Amino acid sequence: MINWVALAVFIFFFLLVTVLGFVAARxxxxxxxxxxxxxxxxxxxxxxxTWFLLGGxxxxxxxxxxxxxxxxxxxxxxxxxxxxxxxxYPLVFVLMPRFWAVCKKHGYVTPADFVRARFGSSTxxxxxxxxxxxxxxxxxxxxxxxxxx
Amino acid sequence: xxxxxxxxxxSWFLLLLLIPFIAMLYPPFYNLRTPEFIGIPFFYWFQLFWxxxxxxxTALVYFLGA
Numbered sequence: 299m300i301n302w303v304a305l306a307v308f309i310f311f312f313l314l315v316t317v318l319g320f321v322a323a324r325x326x327x328x329x330x331x332x333x334x335x336x337x338x339x340x341x342x343x344x345x346x347x348t349w350f351l352l353g354g355x356x357x358x359x360x361x362x363x364x365x366x367x368x369x370x371x372x373x374x375x376x377x378x379x380x381x382x383x384x385x386x387y388p389l390v391f392v393l394m395p396r397f398w399a400v401c402k403k404h405g406y407v408t409p410a411d412f413v414r415a416r417f418g419s420s421t422x423x424x425x426x427x428x429x430x431x432x433x434x435x436x437x438x439x440x441x442x443x444x445x446x447x
Numbered sequence: 448x449x450x451x452x453x454x455x456x457x458s459w460f461l462l463l464l465l466i467p468f469i470a471m472l473y474p475p476f477y478n479l480r481t482p483e484f485i486g487i488p489f490f491y492w493f494q495l496f497w498x499x500x501x502x503x504x505t506a507l508v509y510f511l512g513a
Contacts, residue, residue, distance in 0.1 A: 380494040381471035384501045388464035391505050 334407050341402055356383070359444020360437065460512040467501040 326342065328335035343351065361379075369376030397412070406412045409430065414423035470476065477493040484492040 374490060377491070377494060380498070384471055384494075384497050385468050388467060388501065388505055391508070392461060392464060 334405065337407050341398075359441050363444045364440055460508045463504050463508055466504060467497060470497060470500075 328340045328342075330336050332340075334340060365376050365379045367376075400406075401412055404415060406415065408427065410423040410427040413426045414420055471494070477490055479489045482489055
């Protein structure tokens, strides 16, 4: 038995996202041979695009499956997510515009680039890069699991 | 945000952003059942209420200082 409403919603969003993807690929095309065009979209994201990007970062399987699951399993413990999100934004508000300006001025692409230039240590930069990759792993695993659910 | 010469005026407003840290990082402040709000225990609605307060504070700092 096919659920026609669910199928229609799925097809609608599948087509919408596909079309948007192809349109976006042509919109403000950059030279993808340059690392800051490929990785940072040439630093040309404005307020609105960044707003949607942050939304996409925050409202993921983590928010809709992992945190409610933790609240369901352990109760109030899962509410760590609320104060954590609340205090992250003032930090980002204070630190990131300055960080962004410095990185744009000197052409840094990753946090490791910044650390290497600021502290003059390739070892520290490598450690920062490895920490970033390692810390992303659980989140990727969580998102992959979330897709299945 | 570009560094401006009049940083003194801005740094005063930045202190407002410390308030959410004080309120949120010490759970005994809000680890209470009452007063409830439309049936929701204090512990839960207080944290959600701070989402609004912090957003307001951040907007205030942005419009006053940045």
